[in-house]
Amino acid sequence: MNASFKNISEEKRKRVVEVAFKEFALKGFENASTNRIVNTLGISKGSLFKYFSTKLGLYTYLVNIAVERLLKHMEEHEVKGDKWKERLLNYASIEFDFLIKEPIVYRFFSKTVSELEHPQLKGVRDELYKTANAYLIKIYSSINLTGKDDELLMLHISFVLKGYNEHFLKSTSAYEMTEFEKKIYLSGLKKHLNLIRRIT
DSSP: OOHHHHTSOHHHHHHHHHHHHHHHHHHHHHHOOHHHHHHHHTOOHHHHHHHOSSHHHHHHHHHHHHHHHHHHHHHTSOOOOSSHHHHHHHHHHHHHHHHHHOHHHHHHHHHHHHTTTSGGGHHHHHHHHHHHHHHHHHHHHHTTOOSTTHHHHHHHHHHHHHHHHHHHHHHOOOSSOOHHHHHHHHHHHHHHHHTOOOOO
16 A cells, blocks of 8 residues: 555545455456446546556555454454354354454455465465464354364364355355355354264
8 A cells, every 4th residue: 555545534444454355355366357447436547656556556455454353343343152063153243243243344255265276376375374373263163172183173163164164155146145044054064064073
């Protein structure tokens, strides 16, 4: 982000971010078009590149905003439950609330995760992995996994969550989620978690 972006009004900044989020969420990094973004905004391409020197610069800025908003949302809620599966389901419920509240940002984040192997996204990938690893440790700490074999269990849970989330988002035609979709999501996740036996 260039300094000139900070100098425009907050309303204009929010509009640029909103339109860019939607473009990248729908098309992904490779297929997103800065032409479509500027046409929607009603500004020149030169103006956009005055704010962000490259498409990658704009994308990286959005990744940082998405991570910041998601982490802020998660930190505002306490994970509850007596057993680790209950706590994990509660965590998943809190994260789903973010999807309900900010569907475009969540979809953008999901799209980003699915295309991190793109050669131009190495810097984004490295930073995101650092954040994700720190965040996963925090999650597993919050659900009280402390046994000697819990590292393997945590890895398995990561696979289940990632796979189930991708499957759920692909299987629903709804773009904006409601409490109804949340109930379906949590019911399905609970079934998968119930198949996981505690490693001893």
